[in-house]
Amino acid sequence: MDVSLVLTHDCNLGCTYCYAGEKFRKAMSLEVMDRALDLGFADDAAKIQLSFFGGEPLLEWGRLVRATAEAEARAAATGKKLVLTVTTNGTLLTDERAAYLAAHGFFVGLSIDGIREAHDATRPTRGGKASFDEAERGLDLLLAHDAWFETISVVDPANVRHLGATVRWLAEKGVPRIALNPNFSAEWSDEDLAAWERGYGEAAELYVARSLADQPLYINVIEDKLITHVKGGYAADDKCSMGHGAVAVAPSGNLYPCERMVEEDRDPSLRIGDVFRGIDRGRMMCLDAQSGPVNDECGGCAVKGRCMSFCACANRAETGSIGIAGGVQCWHEQMLIRIADVAGNTLWRAKNRYFLARVYAYRDVA
Numbered sequence: 014m015d016v017s018l019v020l021t022h023d024c025n026l027g028c029t030y031c032y033a034g035e036k037f038r039k040a041m042s043l044e045v046m047d048r049a050l051d052l053g054f055a056d057d058a059a060k061i062q063l064s065f066f067g068g069e070p071l072l073e074w075g076r077l078v079r080a081t082a083e084a085e086a087r088a089a090a091t092g093k094k095l096v097l098t099v100t101t102n103g104t105l106l107t108d109e110r111a112a113y114l115a116a117h118g119f120f121v122g123l124s125i126d127g128i129r130e131a132h133d134a135t136r137p138t139r140g141g142k143a144s145f146d147e148a149e150r151g152l153d154l155l156l157a158h159d160a161w162f163e164t165i166s167v168v169d170p171a172n173v174r175h176l177g178a179t180v181r182w183l184a185e186k187g188v189p190r191i192a193l194n195p196n197f198s199a200e201w202s203d204e205d206l207a208a209w210e211r212g213y214g215e216a217a218e219l220y221v222a223r224s225l226a227d228q229p230l231y232i233n234v235i236e237d238k239l240i241t242h243v244k245g246g247y248a249a250d251d252k253c254s255m256g257h258g259a260v261a262v263a264p265s266g267n268l269y270p271c272e273r274m275v276e277e278d279r280d281p282s283l284r285i286g287d288v289f290r291g292i293d294r295g296r297m298m299c300l301d302a303q304s305g306p307v308n309d310e311c312g313g314c315a316v317k318g319r320c321m322s323f324c325a326c327a328n329r330a331e332t333g334s335i336g337i338a339g340g341v342q343c344w345h346e347q348m349l350i351r352i353a354d355v356a357g358n359t360l361w362r363a364k365n366r367y368f369l370a371r372v373y374a375y376r377d378v379a
Contacts, residue, residue, distance in 0.1 A: 014056035015259035016049055017064040017272040018080060020073040022264060026102050027139045030169050030196045032330065033068060034277040036139065040073050045266040046080050048288035052260070054087050061088070062096040066261070066272045071105040081117060100124065100165070102136070103151025104144055111154035121162035122192070123152060127179025131172035156187050163190030163231075168212070170196075170205040176212025180219055180232065190231040191216075198330040201341055210348055217356040224360055229367035238319065238353035239372045246318025253325050257297070262288060270300060273326040303336050311338070320346040 021040045022033070053061045063084050065077050081097060088095035099114065100122040114121055125148045126132040133143045155162045164183055168176060176193075183191050193216070201209075216232050223230040241247055253271070261272040266288040269275045274283045285300065286293040311317055321327065322338035331339030360368035 014053050014058055015062040015064065015254075016053040017066050017259070017261040018046065018049055018070075019066045019068065019261060019263050019272060019275050020070045020076050021068040022277065023072055024067060024069040024102075025072065025104060025139060026069065026144055027137055027141070028167075029135045029137075029171065030167055030199065032198070032273055032276065032326075034279075036068065037277075039264045041076060041262070041264040042266075043076075043079070045262065045264065045288055046076065047083070048266065049262040050080070050083055050087060052262075052288055052291065053084075054091060054093065056258075058093075058258070060094040060096065062098065064097075064272070065099040066275075067100075069102055069105065070099055071101050071110065074105075074110065078113070085117075096120070098122065101151070102144070102148060103155075104147035106151040106154050108154060108157075111151075111158045111160060115155075115158040115160040118161065121155060121160055122165050123148075123155060123162055124165045124167075125149070125152060125183075126166045126169075126172055128175055128182045131166075131175035131179050134171040134175075135167065135169050152186065152188070163192050163233075164188050165192045165194055168193050168195045168209065170199050170201055173205055173212060174208045176209065177215030180212075180216045184219060184223065184230055190233075192233040195327075195345060196330075197327050197339065197341055197345075206341075206344065209345075210352070213349060213352050217352050221356050221359050224365050224367045225363060227367070229371065231371075234349055235353045235356055236371065238350055239357045241319040242354065242357065243373055247321070247323070252323045260285070260292065268292060270297075271326055274329075300335070303334070308338055316347060316350050319350055322346070 018041060021038070022036060023038045023040070024033070024036045053063065061084070063080070065080070070077055077099065084095055084097070097117060098120045102124045124136070126135050129145045132145045132148060136144050136148070138144050152164070166179055166183070172179070180191060213234065217235050220230060220232050220235045259270070261269045261275050263269065263275045263278040265278055267278055267284050268286040268288065269283055270285055285296045308322070311322060314320065322342060325335035327342060328338050329335050331342055357368070357372070
């Protein structure tokens with residue numbers, strides 16, 4: 014089971030697109046934390062993934078360390094494989110903390126929106142000041158400690174014109190994995206969409222160039238779409254679990270199907286139970302009935318199997334419904350598949366070994 018601990022609703026940044034809502038000082042109690050671990054380790058699965066989220070989870074560093082130690086002890090006692098992850102803005106990383114995360118095998122998601130102009134357009138401090146220097150310092154610490162990590166850059170109308178430069182800068186810094194996450198809740202103009210397409214095109218060109226130069230780089234939007242071509246679409250286990258095998262725990266102990274749905278922990282319609290009574294199967298059935306997508310126009314789409322319109326959080330961000338994808342998502346998926354496939358064709362014709370190993374890993378391509 015995957016268990017995400019939202020350690021606090023508080024954060025030191027005031028990102029313009031933040032989906033977590035109001036920031037306030039409410040941290041997860043030790044009792045809730047222990048009950049959440051009980052829930053995760055009670056599952057029959059041989060592996061448990063424990064993720065730390067927020068707010069900004071490093072504001073509660075002591076709780077993160079305590080939960081990690083407890084989870085590691087339980088994993089050793091039960092023989093379960095433990096996977097640890099944390100999503101952080103990086104501004105509170107220190108040399109000691111980066112060393113700890115690396116030593117304990119954490120996979121770190123570092124939120125940084127790219128070059129200074131891109132990052133500071135969307136990720137100011139709570140007081141409205143620039144945060145780029147602190148975020149870059151956090152990135153440099155992860156690189157220095159050879160941590161297992163990826164960067165997470167939110168693509169937003171305020172920074173989309175810097176998208177190509179952002180991907181190149183991250184690659185030049187030595188980032189091994191780059192995730193580009195669209196903000197589907199934003200208002201996108203035609204000019205914004207054109208800049209977005211150009212930025213993805215530049216990212217795809219870099220993906221190809223780095224592969225051909227024997228310096229492969231993972232860019233989620235490109236490589237993941239290429240894998241869907243090989244697999245014939247998204248497999249069932251690639252899709253949003255919506256509480257099936259994964260739960261997010263709010264500081265209060267309330268359970269949600271995804272950490273993005275915790276928000277301020279004030280919407281009971283999205284809750285699926287709590288750590289004291291467990292998962293409410295009736296609520297799960299209710300959410301399942303709402304999921305989809307249910308768009309009539311999706312039925313005849315040639316790329317439906319490769320489309321992420323199943324993502325409940327993306328759907329809710331754009332349309333307000335977990336089962337209905339929006340027009341920007343539809344445009345995004347078709348545009349992205351077109352760009353990714355051009356990159357894939359180039360690398361296929363070159364019989365590039367990195368491309369074949371990563372994208373065609375389970376196919377005989379001799």
